[in-house]
Structures are given as structure tokens and as C-alpha cells.
Amino acid sequence: MKHVDLDKLDRRILSLLQQEGRISNQLLAEQVGLSPAACWRRVRTLEENGIIQGYSARVNPEKIGQGLCVLLNLSLQRHSIDSTEEIEQQVSSYPEVLQCFAVTGNADFVLRVIVPDMASYDRFLNEKIFTLHGISQVNSNFALREIKNTETIPVEGLDQGGIDAPKTTNPRP
Amino acid sequence: MKHVDLDKLDRRILSLLQQEGRISNQLLAEQVGLSPAACWRRVRTLEENGIIQGYSARVNPEKIGQGLCVLLNLSLQRHSIDSTEEIEQQVSSYPEVLQCFAVTGNADFVLRVIVPDMASYDRFLNEKIFTLHGISQVNSNFALREIKNTETIPVEGLDQGGIDAPKTTNPRP
DNA sequence: ACTGAAAGTCGTTGCAT
DNA sequence: ATGCAACGACTTTCAGT
Numbered sequence: 001m002k003h004v005d006l007d008k009l010d011r012r013i014l015s016l017l018q019q020e021g022r023i024s025n026q027l028l029a030e031q032v033g034l035s036p037a038a039c040w041r042r043v044r045t046l047e048e049n050g051i052i053q054g055y056s057a058r059v060n061p062e063k064i065g066q067g068l069c070v071l072l073n074l075s076l077q078r079h080s081i082d083s084t085e086e087i088e089q090q091v092s093s094y095p096e097v098l099q100c101f102a103v104t105g106n107a108d109f110v111l112r113v114i115v116p117d118m119a120s121y122d123r124f125l126n127e128k129i130f131t132l133h134g135i136s137q138v139n140s141n142f143a144l145r146e147i148k149n150t151e152t153i154p155v156e157g158l159d160q161g162g163i164d165a166p167k168t169t170n171p172r173p
Numbered sequence: 174m175k176h177v178d179l180d181k182l183d184r185r186i187l188s189l190l191q192q193e194g195r196i197s198n199q200l201l202a203e204q205v206g207l208s209p210a211a212c213w214r215r216v217r218t219l220e221e222n223g224i225i226q227g228y229s230a231r232v233n234p235e236k237i238g239q240g241l242c243v244l245l246n247l248s249l250q251r252h253s254i255d256s257t258e259e260i261e262q263q264v265s266s267y268p269e270v271l272q273c274f275a276v277t278g279n280a281d282f283v284l285r286v287i288v289p290d291m292a293s294y295d296r297f298l299n300e301k302i303f304t305l306h307g308i309s310q311v312n313s314n315f316a317l318r319e320i321k322n323t324e325t326i327p328v329e330g331l332d333q334g335g336i337d338a339p340k341t342t343n344p345r346p
Numbered sequence: 347a348c349t350g351a352a353a354g355t356c357g358t359t360g361c362a363t
Numbered sequence: 364a365t366g367c368a369a370c371g372a373c374t375t376t377c378a379g380t
Contacts (some may be wrong), residue, residue: 014232021194021228025357035366040358042364053231055194059187059326063224066326071276071283088320096326103244104238105314110244114326140341141278147261151324153232153239153287154268198374211376227351 004049009034011155013042014051021055045163052063066118073107083134085109090132099161102132107139116170177222182207185326186215187224188341193323196230236290242319245302246280248310256307257281263305280312 005106006014012032016023029039039151046052061067070130099112115121121140129138185205189196202212219225234240243341249257257275264273264284272285288294294313302311 003236010293017230021230051236053233055230057190057194057228059224060226061326063176063369091323099322100320101316102318103314140274145275148265149275153234169286
């Protein structure tokens with residue numbers, strides 16, 4: 001199997017740490033029902049396994065003048081399908097690009113771009129997108145409103161996929 | 174003006190805290206060139222201003238069996254344009270939906286959905302999307318690869334928007 | 347607005363179960 | 364894999380500049 005199995009306590013820890021990444025280990029331990037030491041060791045293990053990749057401050061983009069969010073659909077010329085790696089590296093290096101996925105459908109890539117305003121977006125396109133080699137189409141969809149924006153991966157009381165019988169023993173092999 | 178002006182130190186703090194949300198205040202202070210107390214007060218202020226909205230653990234979805242990411246384009250029937258609020262509330266409540274934006278272009282909404290596998294996505298669509306009232310079109314683009322995925326808002330050495338003259342005084346009004 | 351020190355709190359380790 | 368206990372490190376506050 002590809003992914004790690006987590007017991008109820010690990011999932012609770014992950015859930016709490018996704019909400020409150022700077023919660024003290026003592027409070028965390030209390031809320032999951034463990035001693036601080038036991039809790040700390042579990043967090044440690046989750047970090048070492050790469051399940052917890054790190055911790056971040058969540059910054060409100062509007063409050064620092066980065067209020068324009070754009071979903072950019074990018075298509076490549078078919079003959080440049082092997083120059084994608086260069087494009088991907090370039091795009092990754094742009095701080096305005098928060099997310100980039102290679103996708104099925106009409107476009108080859110979907111990017112989420114964040115900039116202060118339209119003038120900045122215009123500059124971004126002209127300087128950083130239109131200059132890429134092998135681009136065939138660029139389509140910008142502007143975010144009118146943000147309904148939901150979280151990085152909280154579901155871990156608790158949740159569809160675990162597959163059709164496995166529920167496990168009652170050996171929670172952490 | 175809508176957004177808050179930050180000086181170089183605040184921007185450095187934001188940058189560091191976005192990368193290492195659990196860095197100790199001492200190290201942070203050291204890296205920005207302040208005393209721990211001064212640094213701590215600035216962080217405090219950034220939190221109180223809502224510039225720092227909170228802290229999160231970054232969880233690797235693949236490692237916990239949430240390996241399928243889908244960009245879902247949702248269109249509404251034109252006559253149900255005022256029942257959007259109900260749809261938005263429902264969609265927000267789904268843990269599989271990490272992001273949802275109202276956008277310009279062909280679709281009305283773009284959602285980023287995360288599930289364990291295709292079977293789960295099938296269930297998600299049937300149980301939580303197709304059951305929404307007022308939907309006209311649903312289009313799923315599957316993420317083949319994740320080129321970049323960060324929530325790190327650009328704050329340092331960066332396009333601040335507009336054409337204002339550079340400020341040299343009054344960094345924190 | 348910053349520094350430095352004081353007091354309280356917390357993270358981290360080793361040991362026993 | 365857990366709990367307890369102890370030490371060192373840290374956060375947070377307050378007076379002084």
C-alpha cells in the first residue's frame with residue numbers, strides 16, 4: 001500500500017495541528033487525551049514520516065495589497081510537449097504563482113496567480129507568461145469572490161477510500 | 174487605502190513565518206535583527222491586525238491516502254442565480270472541497286477537490302454535487318501532476334502594485 | 347519603539363512500566 | 364507505545380531608556 005495508516009489519535013493530532021499549528025504540545029496532548037511526552041513523540045513521528053511537511057503562518061493576501069486572484073489556463077503547442085520541464089521550472093519560480101497543476105481537459109496547466117491589481121497582472125502576463133517558449137493559449141479567469149480557501153486535508157471521520165473491511169487491531173504497524 | 178503598509182522587518186517576519194510557522198521567537202528575532210521582545214510585539218501586532226490569520230501544519234495528502242486532486246468547474250442555471258448562497262454554503266461545508274472561487278469565464282465556480290481515489294470522487298459527485306439545486310454543468314479536470322502548491326503569499330522584494338512613489342518614512346502609521 | 351532582565355511556562359529527554 | 368519527573372530553553376511581561 002502506498003499510504004500510511006493512522007489511528008484515531010494521529011488523525012486527531014493532524015486535525016488540530018492543521019487548525020492551530022502553533023498550539024502548545026501540552027494543550028494538544030490534553031485535547032487528544034495523551035500525556036505531553038506521548039503526544040510529542042507522535043507529532044515527531046508524523047514529521048519524520050513526511051506526513052507533516054512543515055508549519056506555516058496563514059497570511060491574508062488582501063491586507064497586504066495582494067488582492068487579485070486569477071486562475072490561468074495554459075496550453076502548450078503540441079510539438080513542444082517535451083519542453084514542458086523548462087516551463088514548469090520557470091512557472092514554479094514565480095512568487096505570484098501559488099499553485100500550478102498539470103491537468104486533463106482543454107488546458108495543459110492551471111495556475112493560481114496572486115497579484116496586487118490589474119496593472120500588475122498585465123505586467124505578469126507580459127513579462128513572465130507570454131515570454132515562455134512553446135505556449136499556445138493563455139486564458140485568464142478572475143476570481144470574483146473566494147468562497148472557501150483552505151489547505152486543511154480531511155483526516156477525521158472521513159472517506160478513507162477503497163472497500164477494505166474496518167480494522168480493529170494493529171493501528172500502527 | 175485598503176491595505177496596511179509593512180516595513181522591511183514586518184515583511185521579513187511574514188516571510189519567515191510562512192516558511193517556518195513554528196520557528197521559535199528567539200530564532201526569528203535573530204534572523205530579522207531584533208531583540209526577542211521587539212520581534213514578539215511585531216508578531217503580536219500582525220496577528221491582531223489579521224494579517225497573520227493563524228498557523229497550520231502542512232499535511233501531505235498522498236501520504237494519508239488523499240491522492241486524487243480534481244479541479245471542478247461548476248455552472249449554474251441562469252434562473253437560479255439567486256440561490257447561489259445555498260450552493261456556496263453547502264460546498265463550503267464539504268471537507269473534500271479545499272478551495273472554491275466564483276470566477277469570470279465559462280464556469281461560475283471553480284472548486285479544488287481532494288479525495289482518495291476515483292471511486293470516492295464518483296461518490297462525491299453523486300452525493301454532494303449532483304444533488305445541489307440549480308446546477309447546469311459540471312466539468313472535472315483531474316490533476317495529473319502537482320507542479321507547485323504553496324500558500325506563501327509574496328511579501329518580500331516584490332511588486333507592491335500601483336505607481337506610488339517609494340516611501341522613505343512613516344513605515345508603520 | 348526598542349533593550350534587558352525577571353518570572354512563569356513549555357519542550358524535550360531518560361527511565362520505568 | 365505510554366506516563367512521570369527533571370532540566371534546560373523558551374515565551375511573555377514589565378520597567379527603564
